[in-house]
Amino acid sequence: MNLDLGAPMIEITGVSKKYGNAGAVLEAIDLHILKEEFVTLIGPSGCGKSTVLKLISGLTAPSAGVLRVDGMTPVNAREIVSYIFQDATLLPWRTVRQNVGLGLELEGVSKNRRKEKTSALLELVGLGHVAGAYPRELSGGMKMRVSIARALATNPRLLLMDEPFAALDEISRDRLNEELLRLRGEQKWTAIFVTHSVAEAVFLSTRILVLAPNPGRICATVPVDLPWPRTAGLRETPEFEAMVALVSHALRGAAAR
Amino acid sequence: MKRRLMVVANAAAVFAALALIWQLILWIFRVPPYMLPSPWAVAKAVAARFPSLLDSFAITAEEAIGGILLSVVVGVSVALVFAQSRWVRRMLYPWTLLLQTVPIVAIAPLILMWMGAGIFSVTLIAFIISLAPIIANTTQGLISVDENLVHLFLMHNASPAQLLFKLRLPHSVPSLFVGIRIASGIAVIGAITGELYAGSSSVGRGGLGYSILYASSQLQTDYLFALVFAATVLGFGFLFLVMFLEWYFLHKWHESARPAEAE
Numbered sequence: 001m002n003l004d005l006g007a008p009m010i011e012i013t014g015v016s017k018k019y020g021n022a023g024a025v026l027e028a029i030d031l032h033i034l035k036e037e038f039v040t041l042i043g044p045s046g047c048g049k050s051t052v053l054k055l056i057s058g059l060t061a062p063s064a065g066v067l068r069v070d071g072m073t074p075v076n077a078r079e080i081v082s083y084i085f086q087d088a089t090l091l092p093w094r095t096v097r098q099n100v101g102l103g104l105e106l107e108g109v110s111k112n113r114r115k116e117k118t119s120a121l122l123e124l125v126g127l128g129h130v131a132g133a134y135p136r137e138l139s140g141g142m143k144m145r146v147s148i149a150r151a152l153a154t155n156p157r158l159l160l161m162d163e164p165f166a167a168l169d170e171i172s173r174d175r176l177n178e179e180l181l182r183l184r185g186e187q188k189w190t191a192i193f194v195t196h197s198v199a200e201a202v203f204l205s206t207r208i209l210v211l212a213p214n215p216g217r218i219c220a221t222v223p224v225d226l227p228w229p230r231t232a233g234l235r236e237t238p239e240f241e242a243m244v245a246l247v248s249h250a251l252r253g254a255a256a257r
Numbered sequence: 258m259k260r261r262l263m264v265v266a267n268a269a270a271v272f273a274a275l276a277l278i279w280q281l282i283l284w285i286f287r288v289p290p291y292m293l294p295s296p297w298a299v300a301k302a303v304a305a306r307f308p309s310l311l312d313s314f315a316i317t318a319e320e321a322i323g324g325i326l327l328s329v330v331v332g333v334s335v336a337l338v339f340a341q342s343r344w345v346r347r348m349l350y351p352w353t354l355l356l357q358t359v360p361i362v363a364i365a366p367l368i369l370m371w372m373g374a375g376i377f378s379v380t381l382i383a384f385i386i387s388l389a390p391i392i393a394n395t396t397q398g399l400i401s402v403d404e405n406l407v408h409l410f411l412m413h414n415a416s417p418a419q420l421l422f423k424l425r426l427p428h429s430v431p432s433l434f435v436g437i438r439i440a441s442g443i444a445v446i447g448a449i450t451g452e453l454y455a456g457s458s459s460v461g462r463g464g465l466g467y468s469i470l471y472a473s474s475q476l477q478t479d480y481l482f483a484l485v486f487a488a489t490v491l492g493f494g495f496l497f498l499v500m501f502l503e504w505y506f507l508h509k510w511h512e513s514a515r516p517a518e519a520e
Binding site: 106 | 403405406408409410411412413414415419423424427428430509510511512
């Protein structure tokens with residue numbers, strides 16, 4: 001495993017994105033993200049947060065500029081990347097276990113190996129008892145856990161998360177935030193996370209990027225130097241609240257432009 | 258269990274009431290039996306000619322099932338081609354509408370001419386008439402997959418074959434069943450219509466349509482009624498069979514297949 005933490009996971013240089021003749025969704029983005037960083041993109045609607053993830057995953061191509069993921073083109077880097085969508089995007093005709101094993105299956109991993117791996121992951125996200133259930137039978141929070149387990153199954157080095165907890169109630173969201181950090185502590189992946197929630201961004205991130213719209217650009221960078229490991233209690237500290245206030249202020253500035 | 262018993266009792270009561278009204282009409286208007294036989298006479302005809310009735314029933318059922326199976330195989334294959342690109346759909350889809358609009362009674366004589374009379378020709382007619390809904394619904398199911406699911410597969414470097422067989426095809430199964438449900442009704446109609454033209458290669462033995470024609474030419478009105486009754490039972494039986502299969506394959510994961518319609 002590459003433990004050269006100095007090398008960037010993501011290098012984005014002068015990237016712009018336009019759709020047709022409409023104004024630029026993103027303009028002249030420069031961004032370096034180091035290995036094991038947890039970077040959150042936050043900003044008002046239409047600032048191109050999701051587009052950044054689509055570009056990094058190679059699901060859409062930039063209109064100008066260059067992207068490198070661990071030194072590779074986004075499409076070539078897909079093997080080390082997992083994407084978590086806003087909806088759990090589970091296959092309804094598959095059981096929880098079969099859903100978690102989907103990525104492994106598509107990559108041709110043998111059935112026995114798959115079973116081993118999915119069992120371990122289901123235990124890790126606390127879903128061992130519903131391995132044989134269908135998505136229809138699960139709550140929103142449980143579905144999202146399946147989605148996370150599926151993303152982690154292929155041992156990604158980079159996790160892209162596009163508002164994964166936006167549809168959940170606050171209690172489930174907080175709990176999943178804590179779980180996400182626990183998993184990150186064990187597996188050491190790099191994360192790029194998109195959210196509308198300032199508190200969520202502060203709790204999870206090593207660094208927050210505030211984006212502004214028309215055209216989409218990075219208008220502020222806020223390093224989050226709260227102590228690790230972060231647990232539920234952190235949310236009640238004055239340092240946490242001060243950081244939330246700081247990011248909220250930057251966000252208001254972005255929206256006002 | 259008790260509720261199911263109630264349903265059966267209800268149906269039986271309605272059936273008895275209808276038979277009674279029917280019998281009353283016969284008494285009041287003095288209808289001759291060759292115009293409208295009594296329910297009792299129909300029941301007697303069913304009992305007396307049960308083996309040949311069952312034979313006709315089996316022939317028509319065979320033709321309709323053959324037609325549907327053929328249209329599922331051909332229809333799903335065509336839909337898989339249609340799902341490949343919007344361009345292919347634009348070019349070829351209008352032609353499937355032709356299948357739907359061509360009157361089956363108009364082409365039945367042609368098929369008889371080309372293929373000769375018999376079970377094969379009638380199966381072909383049932384197939385032609387039931388093909389369009391299978392193609393239309395399956396295509397819809399194949400192409401209406403959530404974009405994020407496609408992205409998910411792409412992120413795992415899925416091959417086009419994996420996208421088709423692990424995502425689009427299973428996703429289209431509920432729509433396929435909608436198509437089969439529509440097709441099952443019209444396949445029975447197609448088979449009976451086909452039999453009116455091309456029903457039998459040996460005199461006196463054929464499916465329900467053929468026997469209906471034969472019975473009416475012989476003024477065996479009681480048997481004619483028995484045949485009509487059998488045709489209705491066949492249509493119902495088909496619908497229930499398809500609904501059962503739909504439930505069997507989909508109830509574990511799909512909302513539409515839950516027994517909500519029972520009430």
